[in-house]
Amino acid sequence: xxxxxxxxxxxxxxxxxxxxxxxxxxxxxxxxxxxxxxxxxxxxxxxxxxxxxxxxxxxxxxxxxxxxxxxxxxxxxxxxxxxxxxxxxxxxxxxxxxxxxxxxxxxxxxxxxxxxxxxxxxxxxxxxxxxxxxxxxxxxxxxxxxxxxxxxxxxxxxxxxxxxxxxxxxxxxxxxxxxxxxxxxxxxxxxxxxxxxxxxxxxxxxxxxxxxxxxxxxxxxxxxxxxxxxxxxxxxxxxxxxxxxxxxxxxxx
Amino acid sequence: xxxxxxxxxxxxxxxxxxxxxxxxxxxxxxxxxxxxxxxxxxxxxxxxxxxxxxxxxxxxxxxxxxxxxxxxxxxxxxxxxxxxxxxxxxxxxxxxxxxxxxxxxxxxxxxxxxxxxxxxxxxxxxxxxxxxxxxxxxxxxxxxxxxxxxxxxxxxxxxxxxxxxxxxxxxxxxxxxxxxxxxxxxxxxxxxxxxxxxxxxxxxxxxxxxxxxxxxxxxxxxxxxxxxxxxxxxxxxxxxxxxxxxxxxxxxxxxxxxxxxx
Ligand SMILES: Nc1ncnc2c1ncn2[C@@H]1O[C@H](COP(=O)(O)OP(=O)(O)OP(=O)(O)O)[C@@H](O)[C@H]1O
Ligand SMILES: [Mg+2]
Numbered sequence: 321x322x323x324x325x326x327x328x329x330x331x332x333x334x335x336x337x338x339x340x341x342x343x344x345x346x347x348x349x350x351x352x353x354x355x356x357x358x359x360x361x362x363x364x365x366x367x368x369x370x371x372x373x374x375x376x377x378x379x380x381x382x383x384x385x386x387x388x389x390x391x392x393x394x395x396x397x398x399x400x401x402x403x404x405x406x407x408x409x410x411x412x413x414x415x416x417x418x419x420x421x422x423x424x425x426x427x428x429x430x431x432x433x434x435x436x437x438x439x440x441x442x443x444x445x446x447x448x449x450x451x452x453x454x455x456x457x458x459x460x461x462x463x464x465x466x467x468x469x470x471x472x473x474x475x476x477x478x479x480x481x482x483x484x485x486x487x488x489x490x491x492x493x494x495x496x497x498x499x500x501x502x503x504x505x506x507x508x509x510x511x512x513x514x515x516x517x518x519x520x521x522x523x524x525x526x527x528x529x530x531x532x533x534x535x536x537x538x539x540x541x542x543x544x545x546x547x548x549x550x551x552x553x554x555x556x557x558x559x560x561x562x563x564x565x566x567x568x569x570x571x572x573x
Numbered sequence: 574x575x576x577x578x579x580x581x582x583x584x585x586x587x588x589x590x591x592x593x594x595x596x597x598x599x600x601x602x603x604x605x606x607x608x609x610x611x612x613x614x615x616x617x618x619x620x621x622x623x624x625x626x627x628x629x630x631x632x633x634x635x636x637x638x639x640x641x642x643x644x645x646x647x648x649x650x651x652x653x654x655x656x657x658x659x660x661x662x663x664x665x666x667x668x669x670x671x672x673x674x675x676x677x678x679x680x681x682x683x684x685x686x687x688x689x690x691x692x693x694x695x696x697x698x699x700x701x702x703x704x705x706x707x708x709x710x711x712x713x714x715x716x717x718x719x720x721x722x723x724x725x726x727x728x729x730x731x732x733x734x735x736x737x738x739x740x741x742x743x744x745x746x747x748x749x750x751x752x753x754x755x756x757x758x759x760x761x762x763x764x765x766x767x768x769x770x771x772x773x774x775x776x777x778x779x780x781x782x783x784x785x786x787x788x789x790x791x792x793x794x795x796x797x798x799x800x801x802x803x804x805x806x807x808x809x810x811x812x813x814x815x816x817x818x819x820x821x822x823x824x825x826x827x828x829x830x831x832x833x834x835x
Binding site: 565 | 629652674
């Protein structure tokens with residue numbers, strides 16, 4: 321493996337952190353305005369015992385919300401792409417639902433569903449189902465006519481055609497949607513925790529900032545960023561592992 | 574071997590729209606089992622449309638296509654289709670592509686046809702790439718795989734829509750020889766769309782020359798050379814006469830004159 325793509329960003333990051341550290345030092349910026357990277361790290365080591373619990377709470381919401389979204393969005397994407405009537409009947413509603421800023425409805429959802437996991441799952445779902453559904457539908461609709469003719473000429477019925485031609489063709493599209501979805505799912509989970517929770521990295525950020533403990537809040541943000549990147553990479557890896565042909569098909573994958 | 578009877582087929586696209594377009598007008602043609610028939614004509618004369626009607630991919634507006642006494646249905650077991658681009662599915666290996674028509678029937682059918690698929694790949698010289706993906710194959714190899722796929726279910730009739738048009742001249746000649754050999758070995762009915770006159774003469778036992786606006790058959794020409802054929806037959810008096818007759822039919826007399834002068 322060539323090392324350059326790994327080493328170069330690490331060097332730029334180190335330079336950035338160093339500049340930040342020096343800036344805070346030289347201008348003596350108080351830590352309740354901008355904590356130095358070393359202070360963020362120190363604060364992280366102080367709360368390190370509590371971090372796994374919060375991380376796990378958030379991760380659970382992220383994964384459960386993502387799973388629900390995928391389970392609903394992919395079949396829905398298929399339905400709206402193959403059925404004109406269904407598409408005309410429900411697609412406008414879905415566009416509308418997606419247009420509502422989730423942060424605006426989140427408090428309403430909490431009143432309706434209480435402060436448990438249900439509310440957070442619904443919030444999460446509202447954030448991440450749409451791109452997955454649209455990507456699925458776009459992939460299905462993108463199926464070349466020649467492929468469909470091949471299916472027809474060999475006598476493939478609707479289901480066989482869907483499973484052996486349309487879905488495989490849509491796979492790279494679906495994965496693009498999943499990669500956007502998993503990232504949005506992290507955002508959705510944090511929004512949910514901002515509104516209602518006594519656990520999770522989102523909760524940790526809110527409670528730290530109320531105490532002006534910016535170092536602790538920023539440490540939580542770093543953990544969140546890592547979670548997001550790792551989950552994205554897992555989706556990418558799953559695609560490489562199970563659908564290797566779908567990687568080259570659209571460049572970015 | 575099954576006959577194909579095309580009985581007064583008319584195909585109008587957008588029949589209910591404000592601008593209906595007659596792609597095929599009242600076409601009748603009786604194709605005998607084991608024949609190698611070429612549909613030859615200028616772009617837009619309806620060759621593909623006629624072939625697709627035989628395959629059941631289009632339904633004639635009026636008239637019928639009868640295959641071996643029954644109506645052609647999509648996926649009719651007796652018909653294999655070879656597309657212009659090879660139209661291989663990029664997510665399947667070459668072998669699985671060849672087996673695709675069997676996969677459509679059921680998963681267990683695939684196992685039944687596996688030996689047959691290997692045999693066909695051997696015949697078209699692709700055994701060594703059976704497990705590779707189509708993208709790693711040259712255009713000629715992809716087209717061979719497409720032909721193997723058309724033959725895998727052992728259809729009585731093989732329909733081909735300009736299968737060689739995207740290939741370079743050398744690969745094209747090579748595949749023409751192979752196609753004639755396959756036709757001789759299998760004795761199946763081959764229906765072949767092309768707009769290359771020499772290709773039609775070299776391959777076919779009969780040529781249906783088509784004309785456009787509206788799409789119709791203007792001439793039926795028997796090509797009575799013995800199989801197996803060699804390329805020199807194209808220089809024979811008989812072939813030159815056929816060539817001239819086809820050009821006259823397609824371009825009209827004046828154009829033919831101009832071309833011979835050149
Ligand atoms: N689905 C369709 N809807 C409307 N018009 C069509 C459709 N398919 C074909 N046509 C028209 O019918 C005519 C015949 O088309 P066809 O594809 O059969 O021609 P062709 O002889 O195969 O031409 P080429 O050599 O360019 O492939 C063309 O004018 C085309 O525009
Ligand atoms: Mg055509």
